[in-house]
Amino acid sequence: MVNPFSFPLLKQSVQNLGRNFTKYCNKCGSNRFDLILDYIFKENNVICRSCRTQAKIFKFIMYRWLSFNKTDSRTLFEFANNATFRRVLKNIFKGLAIFGLRLPFVTGAPLM
Numbered sequence: 001m002v003n004p005f006s007f008p009l010l011k012q013s014v015q016n017l018g019r020n021f022t023k024y025c026n027k028c029g030s031n032r033f034d035l036i037l038d039y040i041f042k043e044n045n046v047i048c049r050s051c052r053t054q055a056k057i058f059k060f061i062m063y064r065w066l067s068f069n070k071t072d073s074r075t076l077f078e079f080a081n082n083a084t085f086r087r088v089l090k091n092i093f094k095g096l097a098i099f100g101l102r103l104p105f106v107t108g109a110p111l112m
Contacts, residue, residue, distance in 0.1 A: 027051075034090075041081070
């Protein structure tokens with residue numbers, strides 16, 4: 001079986017994705033990750049074009065991941081309003097931004 005962590009292009013793409021999601025958006029005036037989650041889960045339409053595009057990409061990736069793991073999307077929507085869950089997701093993307101995709105996975109901060 002092929003190890004997906006051995007592909008440099010995949011590792012770099014995931015790291016760039018993490019960097020983009022953890023940046024501060026000057027146009028919207030807030031953390032991009034929070035803006036994206038609010039856009040997806042709370043139907044917040046007051047974000048810039050760049051954040052909206054990244055929100056659509058993130059939503060696509062999330063739904064693919066959920067369908068791959070045979071998880072209902074309602075479960076994700078229930079967790080989306082939980083502050084702890086948001087912090088955990090943010091730390092995961094911070095880890096991707098700083099360390100990239102590696103085994104074992106390293107988060108940007110402790111999960112709890």
